[in-house]
Structures are given as structure tokens and as C-alpha cells.
Amino acid sequence: MAKYLLLKHYRGAPTAVNCVPMDQWTPEEVTAHIKYMQDFAARLEESGEYVDGQALAPEGTWVRYDGEGRPPVTDGPFAETKDLIAGWMVIDVDSYERAVELAGELSAAPGAGGKPIHEWLELRPFLAMPETTTECHLR
């Protein structure tokens, strides 16, 4: 019963094994990839482990406070940004091991040549609610 965020990156992650840009796949390969992702989410919904998921557009704007009474400063998108997030999915699972297993499955989505992409996914635990008891003498 712990929530994890699965992050897919446009870039910033180590290179995928089967690294071919999506626009160079065949349309059938793109369809197969999308279907895999949808089926994956549907299966998690069925198992009671799905919380939410969305895809994100690549362009992002950086915003910063610029002082009292002045509009926020905006900049970007920065072409040189190291990291870009393509999308995310939140799962709620019984163990870290299960989260790793699911991230592995998601990473196996088919890509060019119908073969798994083997892309790196980032797996981040949510900070939980504080427990009612902690066995430590903190509380």
C-alpha cells in the first residue's frame, strides 16, 4: 500500500537499448506501442493498482518570481535542458518489489521492429501519510 510515480523521460534518462525515435517507427509499430500502454493501464485498473497517468507535451516553460508588483519571469523551453518528462503514471502497490516489476513491464513496451524498447523508467516513492504509531520513540 504504497504509491509510486513512474516517470517516462523524453531525455535525461540513460539511452534505451532499442533506441529509435518514434517518428521513425512504422505506423503499426506506433499503434502497437500505444495499445501496449493502454492495456497496461487497463490491467492495473483491473488489479486495483492504478491511480492515475497522463502524457505530457515536450514543451515546457520555466517561471520565476521577479519581485513585488512585477509579473513573473518566463523563459524557455530550454533546448539544452537535460531532463524532459514525457509522461507519468501513479500506481498503488503492496511492495517496492511489485513496483519494480510493473516498471519493468512498462519498459518492455514494443518499439521499433516490434521489439521491446528497454527504456529506463524512473520509479519514485510518494511520501506517505505519517503513521499513527511509529515504533521509534520519536512520537
Place this chain on the structure above:
Amino acid sequence: MNEALIRSLTPAVLGILVRRGADFAAAEDAVQEALIEAIRGWGADPPRDPKGWLVTVAWRKFLDATRADTARRRREELVDQEPVPGPAAATDDTLQLYFRCAHPSLTPSSAVALTLRALGGLTTRQIAQAYLVPEATMAQRISRAKRTVSAVRFDQPGDVATVLRVLYLVFNEGYSGDVDLAAEAIRLTRQLAAAIDHPEVAGLLALMLLHHARRAGRTAPDGSLVPLAEQDRDRWDTGLIAEGIGILQAALARDRLGEFQAQAAIAALHADAPTAGETDWVQIVEWYDELLRLTDSPVVRLNRAVAVGEADGPRAGLAALAPVDESLPRYAAVAAYLHERDGDPATAARLYAEAADRASNLAEREHLTRQAARLNLRLNRPGRG
């Protein structure tokens, strides 16, 4: 009649339906519908026999659903063959429900969800809110769990340890949304304690009451954590403490010590101390030794190091910490605390910062970050100590 009272009748009503021959999953759905109807319809004017009303309505819902089902004939035959139930003790049914909802074939999160629905009478929406997941997700989790345990024979002896683990999980979830899961866990554990005579059930109930009694003191109005030593003990609920200690003493007298009784004993020693300085740490260390004997858990070893540090001084605490696995959650927090008391604020500050990075919840992370900041301030401006 309020919602909590209506919900408290859930296990009895569900038990009667199942005993009359209703399949568990269908009975659970029917009881849920009857509960919702009761909560919506009774208002200030509840029927004279609320349980009878719920049984009648739930049974009618079950029959309606069953008639619509393809398996109608088989089930109706089953119902015909079933003798009219006598005034058998409802507690037997309740106990079977506890075992079923915590069946080892379920994952912990499914067992928790099913327990809250079938025994607690909570709606799927309330459970989903408490666990911060979408209602559809929780509905799936519950219906899968029901399918899993439907195949379990109702007369199969259950595993008390699994039931207690599930209730403890519910308790530790705290509260969010409109349901207080700690209070719900206490209610369910009380019910279980009434249905079964078992020292560890009493131990768990005592442990929950003793922790719950201190809840108001554990957080400041802004939501930040207040460490045990700094809590305002006037805010502790002395009634709950007295009740917890009474239940614990009766359990301990039976000389069948278990993990929950030992944990409750430690909680009782904290709750009983008029001030933090008067805590009987020597006895707490002894209880940790008992716990180690029972569980040999690394977490217990870690907590024992804190107690040793209080009983025999920080050096002894650090020595007790030495063999503990450093990768444990809260290891760095304990090490930081002991190093600070040992007069090494620089090491303590570094370890507090490390502990903050590794905290699993926001309140704890903020607390540990403040500890690191407090020491760093002192280190950088020695005059202001």
C-alpha cells in the same frame, strides 16, 4: 441513530446472510446496499429493531440479485434447504468474517479494503478516500478480494495472526478524508476481542488504545511532529490510557506473551510516566529484550538502541546501535539523536540531514530537517547556543 452505529451492525447482518446460504460476495453487496438505504432513509426515526430491519432489507436485496442471476435455481434450492436460523450467537459469524477478510490468499491491501467494507461497513468511496486512490480502483480491489475469498470454505479455521496484522495496518494508516481509520481499527479490534478470547487480540487492542490516547499530543496545531519527550502530557487521554493498561494487565496475567502485548507494555510505560524524565527506561529495555526474543527483528534492535541510550547513556546506546543494519528506515535518525546526546553536534547534524532525506513521510522529514537546522545554527554561531 448515526452512521457509525448502523455500520457496527454490518458483521452481524452479513454473518446471518452467509449462514442462510448466501454466497459471500453477493451477501456483501446486498448488505452494502441495505446499509446505504438505512443511512439515507432512517434519519432521526430509526426502526425499533435496526438489525432486523437490515437483515430483512439485505436478504431481499440478495434475493432480487439472485433471481436476476443465471444461477437462480441453484441458489433458491440452496435457500430452501437451509434451516431457518435459530438464535445462534452472532459472534461466531463475526469471527469467521474476520478470518475470511484477512485470508492469507489476499494481498495486504486487499485484505485491508475487504475488512473495512465487510466488517466496518464503509462504502467503497469512503475507503478509496481514506487511501487516496480512485473509487474505481478501490472497487476493483474489493471485488477481486471478494472473488478470491468466495472460494474459501466458511468453516475453515482462520489465522489470528493474519487478522491482527490487517487490523494493525488499518490502525497505522491514520486518517484522511472523512473516515478516521485509527478509530475504525480500534472499533473492529474491540469487536474481535469480544468474539475471541486471545491474549494477543487483547495486546493489540491495548497497544492501539495506548497510542490513540497520545494522539492529540503528537502534533502541534500547525501539523508538525512533537517528539515524545516534548509532548504536553495533559493532552493525553487518561481514560483511554487506563483502559489500555487494564486490558494489557489482564492479558499479561495469562502468561502467553506475544509481540503485541510486549509492544503495548512499552507504550504503557511511556503513557504512565508523569513526565518524560520519569520514564522507566530500564523496564523499557527489558521489554525490548522480550520483543527481540519473540521476533528478532532489526527494527526492534534499532528501537532498543534508543531505549538503551536513555537507560544507560548515549555511549551504551551507540554500542547497542553498532550491530544494527544501517539501511533500516530511521537508522540515521536514531544515530543522530544518540550522537547529539553524546556531545557531537556536527555528526548529529549531518546524520539528521541524511535521515531527513530518507524519511518516508513529510511530517517526519520536516521534523528531522528542523533538527539538522537547529544544530547547524548552533555550530555556525557558537555564541548563541
